[in-house]
Amino acid sequence: MSDEFDKLRAGLKSASPAPEPAAKAEALRRAMENFDRHQETATRTRPMSDRPGRAGFLTGVREMISKMTSRPALAATASIAAIGVAITLWPQIQREIASPKPHPDTFDRTIVEVSPPAPAEETATLRGTAQKANAPAGADMAEADAALSDAMPAAEPVFEAAPQSLARSREVGVISGNFAAAPPVSLAAPAEDTRLAPSRPDTEAYASATPNPVKIAAEDPVSTFSVDTDTASYSVIRSSLTNGQLPPKEAVRIEEMVNYFPYGYAAPEPGEAPFRASVSLFQTPWNADTQLLRIGLQGVLPATDDRPPLNLVFLIDTSGSMDDPKKLPLLKQSFRLMLGQLRPADRVAIVTYAGSAGLVLEPTAASDQTTILAALDRLDAGGATAGQDGLQQAYAVAESMGGDGHVRRILLATDGDFNVGLSDPEALKDFIAKKRESGTYLSVLGFGRGNLDDATMQALAQNGNGTAAYIDTLSEAQKVLVDQLSGALFPIADDVKIQIEFNPAAVAEYRLIGYETRALAREDFNNDRVDAGEIGAGHQVTALYEVTPVGSPARLSDPLRYGSAPDGGPAAELGFLKLRYKAPGGSTSQLVETPIPATPSEADTDARFAAAIAGMGQLLSGPKYLGTWGWDEAIALANGAKGDDPFGYRAEAVQLMRLGQSLAR
Structure with a gap:
């Protein structure tokens, strides 16, 4: 918009004859006197008998046209027109330059059209502009520009748009806000960021190494x-x-x-x-x-009948990061599929960890699916991730389940986001390495994306004599926990x-x-x-x-010249x-x-x-x-x-x- 205003000002300058300073000043003085006289007479009713007749009216019109078409008057009129146009456009120019644009992906906050200044404000602005423009002879155009800039009204405040106006705004591009309900926002400081709150940052970490060389x-x-x-x-x-x-x-x-x-x-x-x-x-x-x-x-x-009984501890991450449809809800569905594959001689316990660890289900016969499923259904996500406490309690529960010839395995289900206790993969590696001597296997199931800590999951599984799998769909749960259950649980x-x-x-x-x-x-x-x-x-x-x-x-590679x-x-x-x-x-x-x-x-x-x-x-x-x-x-x-x-x-x-x-x- 500032470019358009510059073009307008340049066009007016080139189209108008160069004003004579004395005539310019005199024209402005008369214009202001006439303006003041008009303001005074507009406040009272004029008697019908004082109005001029038709002949007097025509004579006055001719005289006025004669004065307005003189060279000095034309120059003055052009100057006043330029000032008026600038005053009219300036609020919109100011809004375009100073007001923040709404984010294209949201309509939470937007710019609202505001009415121009009241007539009294316009009068004061015009009077001040005319006085500055009535400068001594020899004043150049730069001084007139400075006077115009000083006289411009301040930019209007920005208002919060009413929610009911948003649908219409998408169609016509203009918002009519509820001014009474929303406070103005000062433009002196940067406007509040109007974009939607960002999602959880991606903190995924993967266990990787430099590719094997030749x-x-x-x-x-x-x-x-x-x-x-x-x-x-x-x-x-x-x-x-x-x-x-x-x-x-x-x-x-x-x-x-x-x-x-x-x-x-x-x-x-x-x-x-x-x-x-x-x-x-x-x-x-x-x-x-x-x-x-x-x-x-x-x-x-x-054969299924020849496999040893299984003591299985579900160690379930119920921290706040698991509050996602692809995490805790999918985890519950996956374990439901798995329970149908266990034998009556197998036993199941459930340990959870979030702000602290807890035994949710005492060791229970796999045939008692009603009790096990009820314990799963009660699980909710919330709190930090006390992974160390959960692992310690899970190992203690597994060791307490005993049974000669039984396979003891902890099945950790998590997104890998360990942020309380042992969170360093090397520290976890040492902890698990000591615990695997007890004969308890540790396998890991990963759920969800965004903060998947694959590096931690790999450290746990590799050092716990177990395996690691990632479950992103119920079909994958079917593959890992049903079709390949024996390979996943029985070494x-x-x-x-x-x-x-x-x-x-x-x-x-x-x-x-x-x-x-x-x-x-x-x-x-x-x-x-x-x-x-x-x-x-x-x-x-x-x-x-x-x-x-x-x-x-x-x-x-080239063969060695002196190779043996x-x-x-x-x-x-x-x-x-x-x-x-x-x-x-x-x-x-x-x-x-x-x-x-x-x-x-x-x-x-x-x-x-x-x-x-x-x-x-x-x-x-x-x-x-x-x-x-x-x-x-x-x-x-x-x-x-x-x-x-x-x-x-x-x-x-x-x-x-x-x-x-x-x-x-």
């Missing part, structure tokens, strides 16, 4: 890691993509994505170890000059470690895809005091290595696989060994689908080693390897890839 087999031939059967990362990624956002890169853990899906691995034979290892070697989809080595472990699945092997020694005669380079947070030192493999992951009944573990054969043009390791020629073995595990509750590990053939084979459906998911994870976290291979290739590979997909998990993954492709553009 290693040279001749220099570092041994790779060691702890098995991982967690699936939380895949569910978090699904939650992000279905909500129209790419997941945070640190939330992508490729091994958890690959292990989310079931594969057709051979089960162990009676009398063998509680799991069976399978290996296969096939061409890498994104690099024709490298190969993928797949290691698959299949745990034994005992068949503890502290399972994998170590591969690659043959430098066959392998130039290799990299482990994923498992960054499960890496172990080479010497940790034989140390039974070093904790590792567990395998549950019927559970599977899948690990993928990308290997570069000796002589392949895909080699990223062999660097050429065929080799019968690609490497040697070793596994260590303990029986549940045991202290001494057992060793399983098997050679890895160097001859690649045709990739089966499961292998191709696992490779597609590994490619998806790399596309989401950083496609450093994928070359030109992208979303189209990943989608085609997964779509052609869905195979037998009774629950639609693989079809869902293809749809998530399509969403990822669209969001990544």
Whole structure:
């Protein structure tokens, strides 16, 4: 608006003849006298006999026109017109410049049209303007501008709009406010922020590490890691993509994505170890000059009647952060599904924590579902998150439940927001590490987004000899707590470690895809005091290595000139696989060994689908080693390897890839 006012003033100046100072002053003086005389006579009724006749009236009109059309009068009239226009426009100009604009997403507060000043105020303003403009001869236009600025009325206050006027404001863009009901807001200070209150800040934290690098087999031939059967990362990624956002890169853990899906691995034979290892070697989809080595472990699945009784403690976060439909309400629905899978010999207790911990349900037979469900229904969210108190009480309750041969497990359900007591993942790690010696397992179920503390959840599960899953839908609760209940709750092997020694005669380079947070030192493999992951009944573990054969043009590093390791020629073995595990509750590990053939084979459906998911994870976290291979290739590979997909998990993954492709553009 200020630009338009400048144009108006410039136009008036150019259209009017330059005023003569003496004539200007005289014209203004006469105008004010006539104005004052008009004001005085307007206050009383004029007698009809004093009115001039028609001839006198015409004569007066001619005389007035003659005076008004003289050069001095025209100049004065133009000046007064400019002043009048400026006075009329100034309130709107002032409002446009000084008044805050309403936020486009809300109509809580807005600008209201205010009437111009009262006639008396206008009179005083006009009189002051005329006196300043009647300056001595030689006064320039800058002085007139200063006089005009001094005479401008102050900007009107801003009023709160009445709620009933908001609907109409959306249609016409002008608000008629309820002035009596709303106090004015001074423009001397910045106006109150009119936007809606912001939602809870995003404080999500994820357990992540630098992606595994390519290693040279001749220099570092041994790779060691702890098995991982967690699936939380895949569910978090699904939650992000279905909500129209790419997941945070640190939330992508490729091994958890690959292990989310079931594969057709051979089960162990009676009398063998509680799991069976399978290996296969096939061409890498994104690099024709490298190969993928797949290691698959299949745990034994005992009959339901043969499994030991379960002492289960639900440790439920009821803090204020759980007050969300995707958190505590979904948690209650999920546990309802699970109760139907428990046997009469199983027992359930419920401990909650918020401002303080409390035992909500004494150990109760799983067959008494009415009592258990009533205790769940009474739970409400509120207070801070006293996680330490809750964990301490849950362990105490689990240990008190006793029972020889019973499996004791704490199932912690939380959004991970520990803000009272132990909140540091390292402190929690030490606390849980001491408690796992009692033989009580700890698994974690994550709920909700926004303040999901995945780092804390991973620290708890990995050090509590348990698993971590993330539940974002009731369908996911069905998968984790019904379809895979035995694997989630009943361990068949503890502290399972994998170590591969690659043959430098066959392998130039290799990299482990994923498992960054499960890496172990080479010497940790034989140390039974070093904790590792567990395998549950019927559970599977899948690990993928990308290997570069000796002589392949895909080699990223130059061979050493003076290296002593062999660097050429065929080799019968690609490497040697070793596994260590303990029986549940045991202290001494057992060793399983098997050679890895160097001859690649045709990739089966499961292998191709696992490779597609590994490619998806790399596309989401950083496609450093994928070359030109992208979303189209990943989608085609997964779509052609869905195979037998009774629950639609693989079809869902293809749809998530399509969403990822669209969001990544």
